[in-house]
Structures are given as structure tokens and as C-alpha cells.
Amino acid sequence: MNYKGKAHKVGEHIDTDAIIPARFLVTTDSKKLGENCMSGLEPDWAKRVKVGDIMVAGRNFGCGSSREHAPIAILGAGMPVVIGHSFARIFYRNSFNMGLLLMEVGDEVDKINDGDELEIDAATGVIRNLTNGEEITCPPLPASMAKILDKGGLVEYVKERIA
Amino acid sequence: MAQTLAQKILQAHTDEAVEQDGQIVQCRVSMVLANDITGPLAIKSFYGMGAKKVFDRNKIALVMDHFTPQKDIDSANQVLISRKFAQEQGIVHYYGGGDCGVEHTLLPEQGLVGPGDLVIGADSHTCTYGGIGAFATGMGSTDIAAGMALGETWLKVPPTIRVNIRGNMPKWLRGKDLMLMLIGAIGVDGALYKALEFGGPVVDDLSVEGRLSMANMAIEAGGKVGLFAVDAKTRAYCAEHKRPGVLENMAADPGAHYDRVVEIDVTGKEPVVACPHIPSNVKPVSEVRNTAVQQVVIGSCTNGRISDMRDAAEILRGRKVDKNVRCIVLPSTPTVWKQCLKEGLIETFMEAGCIVGPCTCGPCLGGHMGILGDGERAVATTNRNFRGRMGSLNSEVYLASPLVAAATAVTGFVAGPDQL
Numbered sequence: 001m002n003y004k005g006k007a008h009k010v011g012e013h014i015d016t017d018a019i020i021p022a023r024f025l026v027t028t029d030s031k032k033l034g035e036n037c038m039s040g041l042e043p044d045w046a047k048r049v050k051v052g053d054i055m056v057a058g059r060n061f062g063c064g065s066s067r068e069h070a071p072i073a074i075l076g077a078g079m080p081v082v083i084g085h086s087f088a089r090i091f092y093r094n095s096f097n098m099g100l101l102l103m104e105v106g107d108e109v110d111k112i113n114d115g116d117e118l119e120i121d122a123a124t125g126v127i128r129n130l131t132n133g134e135e136i137t138c139p140p141l142p143a144s145m146a147k148i149l150d151k152g153g154l155v156e157y158v159k160e161r162i163a
Numbered sequence: 164m165a166q167t168l169a170q171k172i173l174q175a176h177t178d179e180a181v182e183q184d185g186q187i188v189q190c191r192v193s194m195v196l197a198n199d200i201t202g203p204l205a206i207k208s209f210y211g212m213g214a215k216k217v218f219d220r221n222k223i224a225l226v227m228d229h230f231t232p233q234k235d236i237d238s239a240n241q242v243l244i245s246r247k248f249a250q251e252q253g254i255v256h257y258y259g260g261g262d263c264g265v266e267h268t269l270l271p272e273q274g275l276v277g278p279g280d281l282v283i284g285a286d287s288h289t290c291t292y293g294g295i296g297a298f299a300t301g302m303g304s305t306d307i308a309a310g311m312a313l314g315e316t317w318l319k320v321p322p323t324i325r326v327n328i329r330g331n332m333p334k335w336l337r338g339k340d341l342m343l344m345l346i347g348a349i350g351v352d353g354a355l356y357k358a359l360e361f362g363g364p365v366v367d368d369l370s371v372e373g374r375l376s377m378a379n380m381a382i383e384a385g386g387k388v389g390l391f392a393v394d395a396k397t398r399a400y401c402a403e404h405k406r407p408g409v410l411e412n413m414a415a416d417p418g419a420h421y422d423r424v425v426e427i428d429v430t431g432k433e434p435v436v437a438c439p440h441i442p443s444n445v446k447p448v449s450e451v452r453n454t455a456v457q458q459v460v461i462g463s464c465t466n467g468r469i470s471d472m473r474d475a476a477e478i479l480r481g482r483k484v485d486k487n488v489r490c491i492v493l494p495s496t497p498t499v500w501k502q503c504l505k506e507g508l509i510e511t512f513m514e515a516g517c518i519v520g521p522c523t524c525g526p527c528l529g530g531h532m533g534i535l536g537d538g539e540r541a542v543a544t545t546n547r548n549f550r551g552r553m554g555s556l557n558s559e560v561y562l563a564s565p566l567v568a569a570a571t572a573v574t575g576f577v578a579g580p581d582q583l
Contacts, residue, residue, distance in 0.1 A: 013351055017547070025200045026235065060351060066284075068285075071303075088355070094306070154309060155305060
């Protein structure tokens with residue numbers, strides 16, 4: 001898969017309450033959750049996002065709650081990928097289960113600035129920064145995560161096992 | 164191979180040889196948990212997977228504790244989904260009415276989790292059960308759906324950080340202070356993807372409730388689990404709580420490999436608070452003592468047990484809550500509530516001017532029953548102080564033990580019990 005979009009950069013230790021505050025957890029609707037994505041950081045944050053844009057985060061993105069509503073909100077806002085320095089454990093697993101691609105790149109994330117145009121080749125893990133010409137390569141996914149992502153998430157993956 | 168506690172418990176739940184950290188193993192689960200927020204998503208995924216029957220109707224717990232009693236139509240409708248599922252599947256451990264309490268206090272209390280168990284829950288604080296020697300970890304709803312369908316899950320064997328706590332435990336220090344000190348020392352991602360294993364003389368002397376409260380916040384250091392060895396205290400706790408038959412002590416093998424060892428000496432330490440907006444921003448109470456607060460919350464899965472209620476009552480007895488503070492006390496299960504009533508603690512709280520409420524997670528996550536307005540500040544015995552966690556984006560939450568929270572309620576400023 002290839003993705004192309006504008007980088008929306010956020011800081012370190014962005015928690016799941018910032019991604020989707022508790023008051024919105026009375027629904028599982030991805031559109032409604034998407035409209036309120038990152039509203040714990042800044043109201044109306046999601047309004048600046050175009051479908052296909054890419055979230056770029058600092059250290060420990062997604063820390064806190066186990067709420068799967070967090071990756072659903074990011075997908076619901078139109079963002080198929082999060083590039084991060086590192087990710088919190090539960091959020092990492094949830095994202096792949098929901099079909100949201102996470103790319104863990106460590107300090108290399110500093111080569112991306114807010115607003116940069118990015119092009120991603122998910123198969124090779126190459127992130128091309130079209131604005132400043134930098135290139136980052138994300139280490140390959142563990143085989144088990146890649147398998148789940150290939151199926152489009154855990155639901156489809158388990159479906160095959162049950163059938 | 165000498166095994167850590169985490170490796171040992173995983174080994175008991177898998178047919179594969181647990182040989183190294185980072186290895187992915189398929190494990191049988193002892194209990195699968197979801198609540199009113201995460202349950203509906205899990206149920207949607209469960210049916211989406213084509214599953215028809217849960218793997219074992221005795222090994223699933225559905226606890227409607229977050230927005231309970233339901234705060235609006237949407238939250239009530241979410242409970243309907245879980246209740247209907249429980250009825251259809253014949254789920255034995257469904258809690259939604261007067262039997263319902265905060266899940267992580269309720270499950271150990273009801274003997275539904277125990278030493279050596281492998282528990283997965285769609286709630287990040289599922290790690291609480293490490294306090295009684297269970298490998299318990301939080302996951303998202305879809306992982307939980309797969310667990311409900313298959314009775315198993317995949318887990319990466321975590322590297323372990325050993326935490327040794329020693330020294331003379333000061334009178335006003337509690338498990339909460341020890342855990343906040345650790346998070347302050349290693350940071351909110353200090354145990355990312357790892358297990359925390361606690362030991363040392365202070366931990367040996369600590370009550371089981373104190374251990375549960377520490378294990379509860381392992382996730383605030385990024386940890387996968389927070390584990391305590393099983394000893395005579397654990398066995399006594401389990402025997403008292405409908406879980407008899409735990410006969411063996413259980414600890415890490417001598418010579419087990421640790422990723423890192425952290426030493427903490429508590430001698431001469433004063434109680435601490437985690438200042439906004441991150442749980443690692445930990446300071447001694449005396450450094451922030453002039454900070455005015457408008458709300459105090461005593462309860463939650465971290466500190467809503469009977470020992471917490473007794474601590475709060477000890478401070479509040481014969482004293483009054485400051486006029487500018489709303490002090491909310493939420494015993495975390497019906498059993499805790501009844502015990503408070505029996506011991507006269509409810510009367511103590513009421514006499515002091517507290518609001519005594521139902522067994523709910525409400526205020527901890529800014530759900531309901533204690534939301535902060537613009538510019539308001541709270542001291543809470545809960546586990547997270549993220550920006551906007553308890554309400555307005557312009558509010559602040561300080562985390563502390565029930566002793567500190569109660570003392571703060573009396574003075575109206577962040578205070579330790581020795582300042583009264």
C-alpha cells in the first residue's frame with residue numbers, strides 16, 4: 001500500500017484521553033469519533049485534516065486507556081497511518097487490530113515537520129518527505145502483526161480461524 | 164531456566180517453551196473482562212468475527228462500572244448491548260445493578276481472579292490483579308473479543324524490571340506513594356512493553372490491598388503487568404475472598420534474568436503527589452502545599468478499597484471539609500460500601516461534609532459525578548492526571564493517597580496528614 005498526505009505533528013506522551021476524551025465514549029461510530037479526534041488536545045483539531053493525511057507523533061503515543069475508540073477516531077478522521085517515535089503497548093496492539101498502520105521510527109521522526117508532504121510505501125517501510133527530501137526507513141513489522149494488518153484487522157483474521 | 168514471575172505464569176498457560184523475552188506465545192486465558200465502555204465494541208467484533216458462542220460462560224466478566232449509574236441515554240443504550248449479550252450467552256458474571264462495583268476491586272473481591280491466573284481485560288488497569296500474583300494485562304476490545312471466542316490470546320514474553328523497595332516505612336506512606344515514586348523515577352514509558360516485578364522488605368510487609376493499588380498503576384509506567392509474589396498474605400486474602408485452595412507460595416526463581424533492577428529506599432520519605440499533567444511529575448507534598456483545590460475524589464480502582472476508606476476516615480474524623488472544596492467519596496464495591504456503613508465510616512464522611520456516592524468509576528475519567536470546570540483543581544486518589552482527564556481542558560488533577568486527599572479536603576490546599 002502507498003499513502004500520500006500532509007503531516008500533522010503532535011508532541012510526546014499524547015494520551016488516549018487527548019485522542020478521544022471520555023465524554024465521546026458513549027458511541028462506537030467511527031464518523032462521530034473521527035469528528036472529535038484529538039479534541040482532548042485542542043477542540044476542532046480534526047477539522048484541519050484531509051482524508052489521507054498522516055499523524056506524526058513523539059515518544060509513547062497512545063499511552064493511557066485501553067479504549068479502542070482511539071485508533072477508530074484516528075481512522076475516522078481520515079488518517080490511515082501514524083508515524084511515531086514510539087507507541088504505548090495497548091494502543092500499538094489496538095491499532096493493528098483496527099487496521100491502522102503504525103510506523104515506529106525512533107529519533108528519525110525529528111526529520112518530519114508539521115505540514116510536510118509525505119509519501120509512504122508500506123511494503124518497504126520507506127517514508128519519503130517530499131517537502132525536505134529526507135527519507136526514513138521503518139524497521140519491518142513482526143510477522144504476526146503484518147499478518148493481521150494484511151487481513152485488514154483482527155476481526156477478519158479471527159474469522160478465518162473460526163470458519 | 165531460572166524464570167521471572169512473568170515467565171513462570173505465562174509458562175503455565177502455554178504449551179510452548181517460554182525460553183526468551185520477546186518471544187510470542189499463544190496462551191490460554193483464565194478470565195476475560197470488559198466494561199460498559201469497551202464491552203459494546205468487543206461484542207460488535209465478536210459477532211463480526213463470526214463467533215457464535217463464548218469459549219466458557221464462567222470465564223467472562225462484564226462489569227458496567229464506568230458511566231454507572233448510567234448518565235444519559237447513550238450510556239444506558241451501551242449497557243443494553245452488554246446485558247443482551249450476557250443473557251444470550253448465559254454469561255455468569257454480569258454486573259449491572261446493585262451488585263456492581265468498580266471492576267478491579269470487584270473481581271479479586273469476588274474471587275474471580277487469583278494467583279497464577281492469566282487475565283486479559285478491555286481496560287488498561289486490568290494489571291491490578293498482579294497484586295495477588297496474576298499475570299493480568301489490558302487490551303483493546305477486539306483482542307478481548309478474540310479472547311471471548313477462542314479462550315486464548317497471543318502474548319509477547321515481556322522483559323522484566325525488578326523493583327526492590329527497602330528501608331523504614333514512614334507512618335504516612337502507602338502503596339500509592341511507593342508507586343508514584345517509582346513512576347517519578349522511571350517515567351511514564353520507563354516500563355514500556357515490560358513487566359514490573361516488585362520485591363524487598365517493604366513490599367513483603369505491605370498489605371494485599373496496598374499491593375493491588377501499586378499493581379494497578381503499572382500501566383502508568385507503560386508496563387504490561389505489575390507483579391507481586393504470592394505469599395501467606397496473598398493466600399489469606401484469597402481465602403477470605405471466595406478463592407480458597409491457593410496453597411503454594413509463588414515467586415521468581417533465584418537467578419532469573421532481569422532487564423534492569425531499580426532500588427528504592429523509603430526511609431525518611433514524605434507522601435508524594437503526581438502534579439499535572441503527567442503521572443511522572445511526582446513531588447513531595449511539602450513542595451506543593453500552598454496549592455488551592457476545589458475538588459477531592461476518594462475512590463476508584465486504585466484507592467477505593469476498605470483500607471483506603473479507613474485511611475480517609477482516620478483523617479476526616481472530627482474534622483470538616485473546607486467550605487471551598489467538594490469532597491467526593493466513592494467506596495468502590497457494594498461490599499466495601501457495606502463495610503464502611505458497619506464501621507461508621509459513612510457517618511464520619513457525612514459529618515465531615517463529604518458527598519458519599521455510589522460504586523462508580525465516574526469522576527476518574529471525567530465520566531460523571533465529579534467533573535471539573537474551567538480552572539478548577541482536584542486532588543484525587545485515581546490513577547491519571549492527563550490534561551482534561553476529569554473535565555475541562557483548563558482544569559488540573561493531582562494524584563495522591565487517600566491520606567493526602569483527605570488532608571487536602573480539610574485544609575483546602577494540597578496537604579499531607581502531618582500538616583493538620
